[in-house]
Amino acid sequence: xxxxxxxxxxxxxxxxxxxxxxxxxxxxxxxxxxxxxxxxxxxxxxxxxxxxxxxxxxxxxxxxxxxxxxxxxxxxxxxxxxxxxxxxxxxxxxxxxxxxxxxxxxxxxxxxxxxxxxxxxxxxxxxxxxxxxxxxxxxxxxxxxxxxxxxxxxxxxxxxxxxxxxxxxxxxxxxxxxxxxxxxxxxxxxxxxxxxxxxxxxxxxxxxxxxxxxxxxxxxxxxxxxxxxxxxxxxxxxxxxxxxxxxxxxxxxxxxxxxxxxxxxxxxxxxxxxxxxxxxxxxxxxxxxxxxxxxxxxxxxxxxxxxxxxxxxxxxxxxxxxxxxxxxxxxxxxxxxxxxxxxxxxxxxxxxxxxxxxxxxxxxxxxxxxxxxxxxxxxxxxxxxxxxxxxxxxxxxxxxxxxxxxxxxxxxxxxxxxxxxxxxxxxxxxxxxxxxxxxxxxxxxxx
Amino acid sequence: xxxxxxxxxxxxxxxxxxxxxxxxxxxxxxxxxxxxxxxxxxxxxxxxxxxxxxxxxxxxxxxxxxxxxxxxxxxxxxxxxxxxxxxxxxxxxxxxxxxxxxxxxxxxxxxxxxxxxxxxxxxxxxxxxxxxxxxxxxxxxxxxxxxxxxxxxxxxxxxxxxxxxxxxxxxxxxxxxxxxxxxxxxxxxxxxxxxxxxxxxxxxxxxxxxxxxxxxxxxxxxxxxxxxxxxxxxxxxxxxxxxxxxxxxxxxxxxxxxxxxxxxxxxxxxxxxxxxxxxxxxxxxxxxxxxxxxxxxxxxxxxxxxxxxxxxxxxxxxxxxxxxxxxxxxxxxxxxxxxxxxxxxxxxxxxxxxxxxxxxxxxxxxxxxxxxxxxxxxxxxxxxxxxxxxxxxxxxxxxxxx
Numbered sequence: 001x002x003x004x005x006x007x008x009x010x011x012x013x014x015x016x017x018x019x020x021x022x023x024x025x026x027x028x029x030x031x032x033x034x035x036x037x038x039x040x041x042x043x044x045x046x047x048x049x050x051x052x053x054x055x056x057x058x059x060x061x062x063x064x065x066x067x068x069x070x071x072x073x074x075x076x077x078x079x080x081x082x083x084x085x086x087x088x089x090x091x092x093x094x095x096x097x098x099x100x101x102x103x104x105x106x107x108x109x110x111x112x113x114x115x116x117x118x119x120x121x122x123x124x125x126x127x128x129x130x131x132x133x134x135x136x137x138x139x140x141x142x143x144x145x146x147x148x149x150x151x152x153x154x155x156x157x158x159x160x161x162x163x164x165x166x167x168x169x170x171x172x173x174x175x176x177x178x179x180x181x182x183x184x185x186x187x188x189x190x191x192x193x194x195x196x197x198x199x200x201x202x203x204x205x206x207x208x209x210x211x212x213x214x215x216x217x218x219x220x221x222x223x224x225x226x227x228x229x230x231x232x233x234x235x236x237x238x239x240x241x242x243x244x245x246x247x248x249x250x251x252x253x254x255x256x257x258x259x260x261x262x263x264x265x266x267x268x269x270x271x272x273x274x275x276x277x278x279x280x281x282x283x284x285x286x287x288x289x290x291x292x293x294x295x296x297x298x299x300x301x302x303x304x305x306x307x308x309x310x311x312x313x314x315x316x317x318x319x320x321x322x323x324x325x326x327x328x329x330x331x332x333x334x335x336x337x338x339x340x341x342x343x344x345x346x347x348x349x350x351x352x353x354x355x356x357x358x359x360x361x362x363x364x365x366x367x368x369x370x371x372x373x374x375x376x377x378x379x380x381x382x383x384x385x386x387x388x389x390x391x392x393x394x395x396x397x398x399x400x401x402x403x404x405x406x407x408x409x410x411x412x413x414x415x416x417x418x419x420x421x422x423x424x425x426x427x428x429x430x431x432x433x434x435x436x437x438x439x440x441x442x443x444x445x446x447x
Numbered sequence: 448x449x450x451x452x453x454x455x456x457x458x459x460x461x462x463x464x465x466x467x468x469x470x471x472x473x474x475x476x477x478x479x480x481x482x483x484x485x486x487x488x489x490x491x492x493x494x495x496x497x498x499x500x501x502x503x504x505x506x507x508x509x510x511x512x513x514x515x516x517x518x519x520x521x522x523x524x525x526x527x528x529x530x531x532x533x534x535x536x537x538x539x540x541x542x543x544x545x546x547x548x549x550x551x552x553x554x555x556x557x558x559x560x561x562x563x564x565x566x567x568x569x570x571x572x573x574x575x576x577x578x579x580x581x582x583x584x585x586x587x588x589x590x591x592x593x594x595x596x597x598x599x600x601x602x603x604x605x606x607x608x609x610x611x612x613x614x615x616x617x618x619x620x621x622x623x624x625x626x627x628x629x630x631x632x633x634x635x636x637x638x639x640x641x642x643x644x645x646x647x648x649x650x651x652x653x654x655x656x657x658x659x660x661x662x663x664x665x666x667x668x669x670x671x672x673x674x675x676x677x678x679x680x681x682x683x684x685x686x687x688x689x690x691x692x693x694x695x696x697x698x699x700x701x702x703x704x705x706x707x708x709x710x711x712x713x714x715x716x717x718x719x720x721x722x723x724x725x726x727x728x729x730x731x732x733x734x735x736x737x738x739x740x741x742x743x744x745x746x747x748x749x750x751x752x753x754x755x756x757x758x759x760x761x762x763x764x765x766x767x768x769x770x771x772x773x774x775x776x777x778x779x780x781x782x783x784x785x786x787x788x789x790x791x792x793x794x795x796x797x798x799x800x801x802x803x804x805x806x807x808x809x810x811x812x813x814x815x816x817x818x819x820x821x822x823x824x825x826x827x828x829x830x831x832x833x834x835x836x837x838x839x840x841x842x843x844x845x846x847x848x849x
Contacts, residue, residue, distance in 0.1 A: 049570035056569045063571045271477040275484060285830035286823045287787040293805055293822075297815040301498045302491045382587035389589075389793060396589055412601055416594045420586045427585035 078417075081106030084113055088407035111408050112418045118402070119418070122238015122393050128230065132241050133185040135222045137161065139248065141192050142215035145208035147433070151200035158193035162186060216252060234312040238393035240422060245312070246384045246394075250319045251377050257320065258327025259366075263357065265328065266335055276328070283325035288383050291318045296390040315387055323380045330376055334369030335361065367441055374434035378427045385423075395419045495816070508821075510812045511536070517807050519798045521714055532808050539803030540825060546720055546799060547786040547829075553725035554785060555778070558732025565737050576733065583730035589791055591727055596719035596795045600624050606706050621700050621707055626714040628700035628707045637694035645684040652676045716797040720789070728785045732778060739774035740766070772844045779837040786829055800825055 034040075038047060051057040081100050086092045092108035100106065112119070121129050137158070144154040165186055172179035199207065223245065225231035237245060264276035283291070295314040300307070338361060346356030366373070388397035399415055402408055465475040499506060511533040518528050523541045526534055565576040583591065603624040621628040659670035688695065700710030713721075743766050751761040790801040798806075800822060809818040 049568065052568055056567075059564075059567070059569050059572045063575055066575075269473050269477050269480075271481050275480065281831075282827065285827040287790040287801070287826055289790045289793070289801060290805065290819060290823050290826065293809075293815075293819050297809075298819055301495045301816060303498075304494050305497050305501055378585070382585075385587040385589040386791070389791075396587075396593070399593070412597045416590060416597065420590050420594070423587055423590065424582070424585045428581060431585065 077105060078107045082109050083107070084109050086110035087114070089409065089411050107414055107417075108411060109414055109418075111402070111411050111414055115398075115402055115408075119239045119395055119398060121241045122398070123236040124238070124241060125232060125236065128225075128232060130184040131222045131225075131229065131232075133183075134188045135219045136244070137185065137188050137192060138211070138215060138218060138222075139244075141196070141208070142212040144196075145205050146212060149202055149205070151196040151204065151208060154196040155193050155200065158189040158196070161189045162193065165189075216249075219248075234310050237312060239395055239398060242312075242387070242392060242394045243381070243384045246316060246319055246387065247377075247381045249316050250323045250380045250384075253320045254323035254327045254376075254380070255373070257324035259331050259362065261324060261328035262331035262335060265332055280325045280328050283322055284329070288319075288322055288386055289389060291322055292386055292390050294318060311390075311392065315390070315392065319380070319384070322383075323376060326376045326379070327373065330369045330372035331365065333372060334365035334367075337368050338365055370441065371434050371438055374430055374437075378430050381427060381430070382423065395422070499816075504813070506816065507814075508817055510808075510814050510817070513812075515808065516811065519803065521717060521798050532812065535808060536800065536804040536821070539798055539800040542797065542803075543786070543789055543792075543799040543801075543825075546717065546724065546789045546792065546797070547782075549721050550724040550728065550785050550789065551782045553721065554728035554732055554781070557725055557729030558781075559736050561729060561733035562736025562740070565733060566740060580730045580733050583727050584734075588723065588727045588788055589794060592720060592723040592791055592794055595723045595726075596715065599626075599715045599719050606702065609702050609707075621710075623707070624715060625706065626712055626716075627718050628710045628712055630697040630699050631709070631711045633696040633698050635694040635696065637691035640691055641684060641687045641694060644687040648679045648683045652679050655679065714797070716792070716795040719795055720792050720797050724785055724788060727788075728781055731781050731784075735774055735777045735781065736770075739770040742773045743769045775840055775844075776837055779833060779840070783830055783833045786833070787826060790826070 035044075038044060050060045081096055081104055083092045083095045083106060086095060086108065087110075089108055089111070092106075092110055096104055096106040096108075117126070117129070121132060124132060140157050141154055144151055144157075147153075165181060169179055169181040171177075221227045221229060223232070223237075223241075224234065261276050261280060264272050265280065267273055292315060295318040296311060299314045299317075303309070342360060342364065343356070346360040349356075349360075351359065385394060385396045387394050388399075391397065393401070396419065399419075402415065403411060465471050512531050514529050515532045515535040516528055517535070519526055519535060519538050521542055522538045523545060524534075524538060526538045561576045561579060564572050565580065567573050567576075601624070603622050605624050609621070609623075620630075655675060656672055659672050663669055698709050700707040700712075702708075747765055747769065748761060751765040756764065789799060792799040793802045793806055796802070804818055804825075805822040809815055812818070
């Protein structure tokens, strides 16, 4: 401290320096000393991140004990002692007992193996299942131009489909399972991959967007039939196919509807505003399950006598209305976050209301609200499981029919685990994409 | 716009001015919208009336005063199957409020803990909390409810396991696959005085805190509020408890016959629903809490340290008040979500408002329209109440802000 302060003693030092010869002057900088060994490397990392204080060490020990309690048992049950091929739960148990002795318990993934098609397609006719497959591939092609700048992800996705199918075909050939590699799915994947590889640049994006707008029509004919395809009744829809149909329809139609509602809520036309506010607050105030009850028992009362349109269509309508109210609130947040100058700029340029909205306001407002929009999508996707309560056979609705089968009576964890895993992958993927997009947009703002 | 170029100050009204002239257009659009809406509603109502009369039904709430003819196993007020549908609905509504209340408390505790731990410097615990949050947020609630119900039913011992040769030890809290049994308080003579003393000491704590704050503002002297509060909380009530000869006892659950008797029985459906709702909502609350704490800039902490505040005072006086302003509004909307999500109780047979009014009553009386309207009205009222609380809070913190 002393040499920093020009106090009285500093004079003494100066005087002393003049009188006595200097013994030591550093001619070069000292080399830096190494940090203490306990603060670097693996040990340092452990000290810093796991044992920085008594309470932290305690937490670490408790967590490790928890992990030791959970993970080995789970791995043992789910992987080591699991059974993948069996015809019934009792056969599974016999196999586990034979392999690992009395009292051992192992997962019976055979039920997933046997009921995989049902969990995916419900009761969709087996010979027509290529149609939902093709629809899924086209869905990829329809969303890639919206989500990404180039069509490259589509090439990768379709390539992965073809490679996956080839591997499975090889496996099937060895195992003697009948499996045809050349199917409409493969052809579609190949055509899309080649198309996206040739016309994948940013200049072609607008042409791919045409496919996005055509997709609902194409998908309708593929799934429900009609035109040249054999019709399929919608009561045969089930499993994750039903989840996708409800989720994608809800997502696709709730966004435009939500934007309109948000604009209505912020408009200066009082009656229009009142209608929008009432609608949004009503929908947001009641649980989805009551709206699904409306779809299942009430909507037919509100239609002209004699109309009888099917349950899935009614559910689609209610789910879309439900999601659009939430979407409207998200978009309204985005609209409110825009500085007022943007609205005034649009007016100053002489743009009419819709021109200003389309060219200036909405692109910015939607960009701000992307995280909220994706969260609404995730919520909608998860909420599709509620249709099980009004007796539709989505994956959760299929739980009871599968467990009612005498072969699989008593199976619990494997089915829940599988369904939860599929939902997790979809929803986690969506939320990761939203975070990626947020980072990209933030980088664009920093510039 | 006000410049009039022609000699005529009042241009003659032409019909196309309804959509070309801004003065008339907005009115025109609104009138059209209103007419379309009213026509639509009239059409729906007309259809409904026609359909109901075709089926020989009417629109009548008289069924509410007729006997319900079904049992409800989970109830907070007296109810038998001979009671009216209205009383059955009230039992269901109270059950909804019960699960919502329990769920909100548990979800807040879980969420705040997980949110704070996720920011912990401890690498392992932060990762574990991330796994919890992502795991619960990305899997549908319905699956969690069914899954936890399955855990309760399959993994916990049945009451039978508590009897016989190598029986399990049954303590004051018994976990069985039929639910959880906890001791119930027994109120004897004199217990009301103990409760009264306790309430008085709560009021005393409230006024003591106000007095201490006023004193600190006026003189700068600090009072050990926490320790005095702790003493007031336990002291008088304990003294009264022993002075009146321990009038409040506990009734422990005991195994009688095939089941446990005595104590409070929290059914398996209640336990599963409660756990699932609070863990699911807790994951969302954890994210809200994390974002709230991160929203307070580090400069605030440094400023507090520079002023010489100790870490816990920094947390209480500087960080939390600012973080709470960010946390509370989304927190309340999570409470709202939890209340609405509690309608999934129907999946595990917990008799909430959806299970009674929208379930058995609807099916037995065939009054779909009336039941669903009442059900929606109930949820709408709860939602409006909760969001008015939120608006009140928002307006209050806004005043504090500027």
